[in-house]
Amino acid sequence: MPKGNGSLFDRLDSNVRPLSRTLGRERTAERIGAIKRHLERLLNARQGCALSNPDYGLPDFNDAVSGTTDLLTCLAAGVRVAIAQYEPRVDVRQVRLMPDADSPVELYFRVDCTMPVDHKEQLVEIDLVMNRDDTRYRVL
Incomplete structure (x- = not known):
């Protein structure tokens, strides 16, 4: 993919501004924004819903956790x-649950990961x- 074009979904969405060709913090912020948009699409897709790539997305955890105790x-x-x-x-280095007593539902x-920035x-x-009410992920 040529640098500066973003993900395929970003290029198809007319509301997403093309990535600039600048360097430094602005370019890093744009790249992280593109990654976050893709993660939101990815994590809200369910495996089996994309005929071209049946493994894309998350599995149905209702089936995946039957018989296990730790959802x-x-x-x-x-x-x-x-x-x-x-x-x-x-x-991806680690995915951790971050308990929040103020938002029980x-x-x-937190996803700890690394990405290349300026080599x-x-x-x-x-x-x-x-x-939990609508079982949709939001990426902050």
Whole structure:
């Protein structure tokens, strides 16, 4: 992919501004923004819904956790695998549950990953929130 064009979804969406060809902090912020938009699409897709790539997205955890006692571990592992497999711009190190007593109906995860910035590996933390009512992920 030529530099500066963003993801395929970004290029198809007329509301997303093309990435600039600048360097430094602005370019890094744009790249992280493009990654976050893709992660939101990826994590809200369910495996089997994309005929061209049936493994794209997250599995149905209702089936995946039958017989297991730790749904949160399965969710974190599913997020990690999906990002590692379908977001090549980052290298996932860890996905952690971040408990929040003030929001008991939402699950907060922190994704620790690295990405190349100016020919160096940069640590990036991406926060995810899943609302249990509508089971959609938001990337913060």
